[in-house]
Structures are given as structure tokens and as C-alpha cells.
Amino acid sequence: MSDKPAKYCKESRAIKALMVLPPETNHYGTMFGGKVMAYIDDIAAISATRHARTSVVTASIDSVDFLRPIRSGQSVCLEAFVIWTHRAAVEVFVKVIAEEMLTGERTVCATSFVTFVALDVKGEKQLVPAVVPETDLEKLLYDGAPERARKRLEKREQSKALAKRFGTKSLWLAE
Secondary structure, three states, rough: OOOOOOOHHHHHHEEEEEEEHHHHHHOOOOOOOHHHHHHHHHHHHHHHHHOOOOEEEEEEEEEEEOOOEEEEOOOEEEEEEEEEEEOOOEEEEEEEEOOOOOOOOEEEEEEEEEEEEEOOOOOOEOOOOEEEEHHHHHHHHHHHHHHHHHHHHHHHHHHHHHHHHHHHOOOOOOO
């Protein structure tokens, strides 16, 4: 564990808001999923860096659950905060909300769990402060983190095995 004092979840809170414009949408007039994912990674990195106060790199995006479409002309607000840490790992929860600007109607459109690894200036793993959850939601997310971490490690091992099996040859070329 880090010798740095623990921090509250709220200390890492980061918010990003923007208008959804036509170049960010597909032929249905809804925001590209890849664009949403890029914004999620960006705001989560800000949150993780704010918590660790050192450089971080994305290690895993456990899930991005798209719940509702985000349409051109709406605003989109992403909110992120650190929910758990373990040694050099920092897990961030991100919520994406779309707002209909003329009515004020707001809808949760996506949620995501993103994990980062904290690095020092030499690129070595850096221990990070622990997290102190305060609210019921923070406690719920915090309590579920060890199980998510276990599943993440299991999935990572599966991915390594697949990468080893398939190697660098094209999947469509005859062996």
C-alpha cells in the first residue's frame, strides 16, 4: 500500500460537458460510439490523474454500456470519479448524461468502468493513495471493485492466451 494519505472519491471528481454537433454523429444523427468512448477515456484519465497526482495509462476498459442514443443538438455531460485503488491500479466510474437543451430533459446514456496504471517519470509503476467512499453509491461501487478486478485479471489472461495462439499473422491468410 501507498504511504500517501487516502483520498475521498469526491476529490477525483471530473466533469466534461459539450454540445453534440453533426460531425460527431452517424447517419442516424446519433453520436458515434467511438467518440463517446474517447471522451470516456479522456475524463477518466483526468480523474485518475487527479487522484494519483502522477501520470496514468489506460490498462482496461471493463465495459462501456450504451443505454440510450445521444443525438445531434443535445449536450452531453460526462462525470467521472475514482472508486477503488490497488497498489498502482486506479479504477474510475464514468457516467454519461445527454440533455435535451430546449426541454432540460436529462438521460443517462452510458456507464463505464475504466482502469489505469499509475507511472512515475521513469515509466515504473507508482503506488497510489487508497480511496475512502462516503456516499451509498460510492460504497456500492467500492464494494464491487475486488470482484471486477478479479474478472478483469481473468479476462486479461484469456486475452493473452488468444494473442499467443493467433500471433502476428493475419487471421485471413492460410497458415
